Amino acid sequence: MRVLTSWLKEFVPFRVGVERLATDLTMAGLEVEGVEDAWHGLARVVAVRVIEAGPLAEDGRLKLCRVDAGNRRLQVVCGAPNAAPGLWTALALPGAVLPDERRVAAATVAGARSEGMLCSEAELGIGEVADRIVDLAAAGRRPLAGRPLADLLGLEDWILEIGVTPNRADCLSVLGVAREVAAVYGLEPGGPDLSPPPAPAAGAGGPVIPVRIDAPEACGRYAAAVLEGIRVGPSPAWMQRRLRAGGIRPINNVVDVTNYVLLETGQPLHAFDLDRLDGPAIVVRPAAEAEHIATLDGKVRALQAGMLVIADRRRPVAVAGVMGGAESEVTGATTRILLESAWFEPRQVRRTARALRLSTESSYRFERGTDPEGVPAALGRAVRLLAEVAGARVAAPPVDLYPAPFAPPEIALRPSRANRLLGTNLSAATMARLLRRASMQVEAAGTGRGKTLRVRPPSFRHDVREAVDLVEEIARLHGYGRIRTRTPAGALETRPAGDLQRLATETRRLLTACGLDEIVSYSFDAPDSPGRLRLPPGDPRSRPVRLRNPLSEDQSILRTSLVPSLLGAASRNIARRCLDLRLFEVGKVFWAVGDGRQPEEHLQIAGLWTGRRHPPGWAFPPDPVDLHDVKGVVEALLDGLGCPWRLSLEVDVPYLAPGTAAAFVDPSGRHPYGHVGQVHPDVLAAWDIRQDVFLFEVSAEAVARGGFGTVRRYAPIPRHPAVERDLAVIVPADVPAGALVDFVTRHEVPALERVEVFDFYTGPPIPRGAKSVGLRLRYRAPDRTLTEDEVSRVHDPLVARLLEHFEARLRT
Known part of the structure; x- marks a missing residue:
């Protein structure tokens, strides 16, 4: 969200510098990601005095001027009628970027070299006069040749680049940020007239355009005003400047007013050409199967059944909350419009926008939740602006359908619990004062530790739903930096691994x-x-x-x-x-x-x-x-x-x-x-x-x-040699070699140290269905070298038992 500080000051009279403002907003939870000089494009625009001004030989409408820029004299081609010797005016040097995003460059005009551009008030964004170059002396200034125009005129304005979190959709507007500034500094917010639209002048009221909501669960409020006498044309320079600062390209005065009110109040609006609506009538309904709409971006889009649309008596004319239709858009020939302001259910807007792969400034706000109580206020603001910049008149009584009016929830907050969560010792009165600064209604009930604050959040604060949300509001408005930091203490206990x-x-x-x-x-x-x-x-x-x-x-x-x-x-x-x-x-x-x-x-x-x-x-x-x-x-x-x-x-x-x-x-x-x-x-x-x-x-x-963790005991290296005996036994093919090894080891033969399989063979002369398994048995005594007789006395009986048990025979 990009906000001009000059625009912000129309709503709240803060006096701190921009750096302090950015810091305080960030510490209150509204992160200012950057601060940009709104007049940075005028850095290469300087005050000059016209020394000579004569007609160009090739074009009598243009003048060739020589100007004094302080440390040098330059030649500029100019078509303004008031360009004359002695005039103090503004020169945009090559490389300057004007508020309308034009980049100035040296050029040859009508055969003459022009080293810049002499500018009008409108071109500089400091006024509305466009048919003559600015007269700095007439503006009461004491020019100095070569001095930057921003310094000479005292132009100071800043753009705050604010990173708004998804839960704070109320801050996606100048009004929303102004509320935050007022809450942080304890100021009273003000601003332009945000009352509902006026009724038509006496005797001028026409018939009311029929409006119907067929899906009240998806459209909770729909307001509309019919305006006539529209003169479509460029919007004034001050409005265009603010739109560009907010990241929106000016189009014409009607569309610009809807975008201007969107940036100012956070409420999206849409203008239909009334004469291009069938009926004319408005029906807010779900789309039917296989319906299509040509949207303002020039694409024909297939609508899914259930998507919410704004329709006339014959076809959809807008995708509700996302984008308008090309068949009812405002053009240069438009003289009558129907101006829409509505509240759409956020989830259905999000589903529709994603299904259509279409994201707009309107859908971005509707998806996060707009203020249902702000619908008529935004409509009234737009009607008054259109009367100012487009000559609009209210032609019929405004319509405002509100099937289920907003009822603020009541949240009970115990100050003692808030202090326990925050580690503070704030009084109930202090908490109530902080919450009222955040536009909340607060009533106290009870006494002592049982005292409770009954709080009703405003309609634009969808993020405040329970007591902990109120605790967060108290913390950020009291100031996180004022809450004492306590290092947690605890006993660290080390335990051996299991x-x-x-x-x-x-x-x-x-x-x-x-x-x-x-x-x-x-x-x-x-x-x-x-x-x-x-x-x-x-x-x-x-x-x-x-x-x-x-x-x-x-x-x-x-x-x-x-x-x-x-x-x-x-x-x-x-x-x-x-x-x-x-x-x-x-x-x-x-x-x-x-x-x-x-x-x-x-x-x-x-x-x-x-x-x-x-x-x-x-x-x-x-x-x-x-x-x-x-x-x-x-x-x-x-x-x-x-x-x-x-x-x-x-x-x-x-x-x-x-x-x-x-x-x-x-x-x-x-x-x-x-x-x-x-x-x-x-x-x-x-x-x-x-x-x-x-x-x-x-x-x-x-x-x-099964034995993991058992303490292992190591034996010394044997001092006496071992005696090994090999035998090959013929057993049935289905007898595993491991069974032979298990049989030997289970008998606990004295001095037997190890038994292992060293050979396996099938084929002639071994009978079919049998196999030969070679076993190696190792004998060793810990205190002496065993004799052959000692080994034979334990080995031969073991072999006999092995042959008998497996019905085997020795291979010779």
Whole structure:
């Protein structure tokens, strides 16, 4: 919002300088983003004395003048009749920008060089005379050649660039800013006549134009005045100057008056050419299906059913609150107009403007809420201005339809609560005085600490709805700088990290050491993610918590698994040709429990690996990653967290391919930690991934219960050598090698230090349906070197039990 200080002073007689005014308004919550000299364009306009003035040989209407500009003499071509030797006037030097935005430059006119432009009052924006150049001596000034005109005439005016927040639509006008200035300084606002429009002169009243509101919920008030005797032409220089300062281009006196009143009062107006209205009549109604309107910007727009329009008896003539129609616009031939002032419901204006992709000065204000009580005042102001600048006369009694008059809400404010919120000790009387300065009606009730102020905000303050809004008004008008600043004090208590926090930190360290990169994703997910993971209806991960106000449909539920986030990240990277990925995430998932209760929160660890096993380069073969690589990552993770585990093939994970999944469980086999496997092809297709992906998931809570945090005890380096025995056993093909290892370790054989699988073979001479598994058993005593006989006494019975249990035989 751009406001001229000279215009502002017509409403409120402030005396502070512009810098102080800008600071005080900003501190009161109305931020002044910049201050601009309104006369900066006259910086290159100087006082000069005409020395010679003679006719040009080529054009008798023009004069060739020589002028004294102080430190130099210049030649200027001028067509003004009063240009004569001895005249003190104003010269715009090359580079000057006049108020009408014309840029002056040196030029050749009628064969003569002209080094500037001698200006009239109208061209300088300091008066209305346009047919002769300004006479500075006649204006009572004592000119000095070369002196800047702004200094000579004492021209001082400033433009305040105000950043108005969306809740303060009342400040989108000179009147609104003047109210703020009056409230800040405790002044009485004044200004021009803002009474309703006058009635027609006696004996001059014509018939009333019929006006009807068919959508009172969208148009709460509609006022109109019929004017005749209009003479369309340029508006006066003072009005054009103020419009340009406010950022609006002058058009003609009728349109300029509507824009002038908009800037002055914040109330948008519109003028219809009465003779181009069918009826003439006005109907405020919703648009019908397939209706169109040609708007003032020259475009034909298709209207959606329900959009509010202003129509005559035949068709729409304006989009209500947004823009008028070209078929009823004011032209040079217009002599009668219907002038509209209305209040439209903000939300419907916003929807219409966005649907039509059309933003105007009017829609900007209507969207934020205008003053329903200010509708007739703005109409009356425009009628009087049109009488002044266009010769308009009121031709019929004004119309004012107000289906549901504004009723101010009553807000109760306890001064004791206001002081507690602000940290002040203001009296109830002081608060009442501050609120009255903000144009509010205040009545006191009760006594002592139970005293209450009953406050009714004005119709233009839509942002004041409850007691805390009144507290804010008190704070800003009392002055934020006058409220004592108190540093909050509190006891800072440090607590050791919990088990899950330490586990998460250690997990990140271990997985990073394994070469994986951590991702951090939103806790929100798409509602179709459980279905894309092939989760059955009974799975808790298929019952997400839905958000009431999601950022988007793709983020409308709380995630129930980390897998969709990882697959989404993999899909985006693979689409950009980042094919080798090692990713992991540590985060919470949320499972709905129903009955409006808080969802269950579980800390999960998940990761994936896809692409090549090694980084590209000559030193490594381009082998693809496989299930054993990812299984090794989980083994390293659980070992690093100090969690004992064993593998189990009894696992069914819907989003892992059959035959590729394995579970990590505790040594008893009753408590699972997580699982690992290859992602199911259907799941990969759902995320548009066309290469193998291997995945693991681990429950951080299960790992915490399974032994994380147990103090590790380190053993000294063995002093005596170990004895190793290898054996190869032939077992049925469906017997896992891990089952052989588990059988050996469960028997707690004395001196047995380690057992591991070192070989696996199928094919001749191994029978069909069987396989050979090679086991290496390591024996060691802490205090001596074991003999072969000592090892055989424990090893041979162990081998016999192994063969008997699995119905196996030794491979020879």
